[in-house]
Amino acid sequence: xxxxxxxxxxxxxxxxxxxxxxxxxxxxxxxxxxxxxxxxxxxxxxxxxxxxxxxxxxxxxxxxxxxxxxxxxxxxxxxxxxxxxxxxxxxxxxxxxxxxxxxxxxxxxxxxxxxxxxxxxxxxxxxxxxxxxxxxxxxxxxxxxxxxxxx
Amino acid sequence: xxxxxxxxxxxxxxxxxxxxxxxxxxxxxxxxxxxxxxxxxxxxxxxxxxxxxxxxxxxxxxxxxxxxxxxxxxxxxxxxxxxxxxxxxxxxxxxxxxxxxxxxxxxxxxxxxxxxxxxxxxxxxxxxxxxxxxxxxxxxxxxxxxxxxxxxxxxxxxxxxxxxxxxxxxxxxxxxxxxxxxxxxxxxxxxxxxxxxxxxxxxxxxxxxxxxxxxxxxxxxxxxxxxxxxxxxxxxxxxxxxxxxxxxxxxxxxxxxxxxxxxxxxxxxxxxxxxxxxxxxxxxxxxxxxxxxxxxxxxxxxxxxxxxxxxxxxxxxxxxxxxxxxxxxxxxxxxxxxxxxxxx
Numbered sequence: 001x002x003x004x005x006x007x008x009x010x011x012x013x014x015x016x017x018x019x020x021x022x023x024x025x026x027x028x029x030x031x032x033x034x035x036x037x038x039x040x041x042x043x044x045x046x047x048x049x050x051x052x053x054x055x056x057x058x059x060x061x062x063x064x065x066x067x068x069x070x071x072x073x074x075x076x077x078x079x080x081x082x083x084x085x086x087x088x089x090x091x092x093x094x095x096x097x098x099x100x101x102x103x104x105x106x107x108x109x110x111x112x113x114x115x116x117x118x119x120x121x122x123x124x125x126x127x128x129x130x131x132x133x134x135x136x137x138x139x140x141x142x143x144x145x146x147x148x149x150x151x
Numbered sequence: 152x153x154x155x156x157x158x159x160x161x162x163x164x165x166x167x168x169x170x171x172x173x174x175x176x177x178x179x180x181x182x183x184x185x186x187x188x189x190x191x192x193x194x195x196x197x198x199x200x201x202x203x204x205x206x207x208x209x210x211x212x213x214x215x216x217x218x219x220x221x222x223x224x225x226x227x228x229x230x231x232x233x234x235x236x237x238x239x240x241x242x243x244x245x246x247x248x249x250x251x252x253x254x255x256x257x258x259x260x261x262x263x264x265x266x267x268x269x270x271x272x273x274x275x276x277x278x279x280x281x282x283x284x285x286x287x288x289x290x291x292x293x294x295x296x297x298x299x300x301x302x303x304x305x306x307x308x309x310x311x312x313x314x315x316x317x318x319x320x321x322x323x324x325x326x327x328x329x330x331x332x333x334x335x336x337x338x339x340x341x342x343x344x345x346x347x348x349x350x351x352x353x354x355x356x357x358x359x360x361x362x363x364x365x366x367x368x369x370x371x372x373x374x375x376x377x378x379x380x381x382x383x384x385x386x387x388x389x390x391x392x393x394x395x396x397x398x399x400x401x402x403x404x405x406x407x408x409x410x411x412x413x414x415x416x417x418x419x420x421x422x423x424x425x426x427x428x429x430x431x432x433x434x435x436x437x438x439x440x441x442x443x444x445x446x447x448x449x450x451x452x453x454x455x456x457x458x459x460x461x462x463x464x465x466x467x468x469x470x471x472x473x474x475x476x477x478x479x480x481x482x483x484x485x486x487x488x489x490x491x492x493x494x495x
Contacts, residue, residue: 025173025176025454027176028173028176028177028180028454029176029177029179029180029453029454030180031177031180032176032177032178032179032180032181032182032183032184033180033181033183033184034180035177035180035181035184036181036184036185037184103171103173103453106176106180106453106454107453109180110179110180110183110453113180113183113184113187114183114186114187
């Protein structure tokens with residue numbers, strides 16, 4: 001059971017770290033812009049919170065993994081490893097994509113400072129491209145967990 | 152000093168500026184906003200073409216250079232610009248997270264102050280009090296230190312420069328020797344410190360400045376038909392041998408000499424203008440444009456000290472330009488002359 005719980009912890013922990021770092025990066029850039037142009041708050045808000053989604057994906061997978069773990073009366077090593085493996089895609093894809101998304105958002109925020117009309121076209125959309133890979137990680141984690149049958 | 156000795160130019164237009172430093176996220180965001188308030192080239196041209204001083208002031212009414220009412224004397228404008236420059240430098244210090252980089256940038260004021268003080272000392276003029284207050288050494292200390300000949304309160308790099316400048320002067324009693332010695336010490340200090348701090352951007356910036364100074368020196372030496380070959384500063388991207396070789400060539404051979412360097416357009420345009428107009432104006436303008444073009448490459452940095460340093464230097468230049476334009480307008484200078492200075 002320990003290895004399965006470790007997987008759940010990693011999913012929440014790594015994706016959460018990635019989101020925290022990503023939001024930190026984007027947030028610093030946004031506060032710099034807002035210190036001069038507070039009226040841009042609405043345009044920048046989405047770009048600051050976008051890297052936060054990975055943390056939620058990790059949390060959801062960790063939550064589902066724990067539900068799966070406790071649905072077994074006796075969890076053998078093969079199922080424990082399967083649960084552990086199911087948590088890895090969201091853990092790694094979540095952490096790395098959140099950090100890079102934070103950097104992309106920071107660049108988008110700086111562009112919004114100069115070209116506010118490009119906030120969504122480039123700022124948000126480019127960041128959403130990075131999000132795709134976090135979503136793929138989340139989906140794979142989810143699909144693997146759905147294939148694990150409780151005994 | 153491996154980087155300094157390397158003369159191979161492995162970049163196309165501008166040298167490398169380093170990578171992101173995410174500690175500067177806030178500062179870079181703030182600077183990007185402030186960049187939008189900088190005067191455009193079109194505004195500067197409008198200022199140059201303004202009918203009168205008051206018309207020029209009207210053009211600036213919606214900018215940070217607005218006097219906020221009738222201007223009674225040009226001293227009021229001078230005061231306003233000094234205030235803007237002071238605010239800029241205060242902001243720069245507040246935004247920079249690396250005090251060592253701030254010190255390196257402030258050193259240019261120390262060297263300028265020292266140059267002024269030494270020139271006054273060796274020509275037996277009063278030391279005075281009119282020094283830049285942005286250096287690491289307080290301006291008021293210069294007078295006292297030079298009067299007492301006690302330089303121990305200065306940083307080591309300034310002490311070395313004082314020694315070399317005074318020695319150079321007493322060798323041939325030529326006031327220009329003071330400038331050459333200080334230029335050499337300053338260049339050496341900048342390159343050495345940039346390397347020690349690991350600042351790719353400042354290292355490139357100072358090496359470009361050395362190259363541009365050497366190119367100016369080359370053309371001025373040729374124009375004055377002087378044959379000194381030891382006046383070029385070491386540490387740039389362009390080898391000193393190439394510059395010395397330039398002294399032996401005719402004006403038509405200078406541009407091809409720099410063909411394989413990023414300074415080809417600078418030299419070609421500067422030499423062409425000089426040979427027809429006998430003026431260095433175009434060369435100065437092209438050197439300035441190249442340097443500012445390099446500073447503008449910091450736009451690709453999302454977070455780092457590079458955009459902040461670039462903003463400081465570009466904004467200082469803007470304040471200088473505004474002062475020059477308003478002063479020219481105040482003195483009724485012809486628009487064509489002003490445009491010539493602007494490189495139009």
